[in-house]
Amino acid sequence: MPIYQLKDAKPIDVLKTTFGDEVVLEDEESSRTYVLLAEFSLGPNEYAVLAPAEPQKDEAESVFRITRNAAGAPELETILDDEEWETVSEIYDEMTADFD
Template structure:
């Protein structure tokens, strides 16, 4: 399964290092990934950072080609993206 950096719409290219979600606060963009033909973003708020938590969103493009975020509802899909993110951070199977 492809775990490369996304070639789709770039959140960092549009928003920089942080993004403000409607009603959800400000999140740091930790990573943008492409997995199974879909683009994803791994985000983290300051509150989530304290607990070591992340949030995973699917990145799509609207009619204007601008990136939009969709909540990942499927647990298996969410876990696959979280594992791919961990692999990028910790070099594959070498996790602390």
Template sequence: MTDYSADKVVWTSRVRDAFGPVVELQDESGQISYYGVEKEFDVGGAAYAVLRPENGSKDDEPEIMKILTSEDGALELVTIDDDDEWENVSELYDELTFPE
């Protein structure tokens, strides 16, 4: 079982270092959107990036993407398809952002 505890989080800057503070994402239909890189962290053996739409407001829900690294070191941001993983990472991000 993966440990998604706040005390296990390691803050990173891989995406920001590779692409800068704004990333360009393309959806399935070819639509390009720009997102600001808000946070990046590793937890439970996986890496995640929290992104906000460039033209959105601070009240918009952030997008949480999984960061994958290819064998040649290239980074890729992918949607978290596993519902349990997404729920765990989303709850962890809320805990980190809004501590009690």
């Protein structure tokens, strides 16, 4: 992954436009509601940061890559590459540093 800085992050509203301020994530066993904290692009990729609407003890935000399905609708994908996840997390931390 190329080296990105805060200035490279561009705000987007893909998920907000599609789902609103909350996103329901489902797996085989359950579904859970998350609050959309941020979404932005870095280079050719788009990312979202979500927090559980009802967090458990010591539960942090989750970072996802936004992809598109065959119909063009946005979907969330877990970031498996450690370097990519670290880069996106650091950019988000810088974005929110002024508000802490």
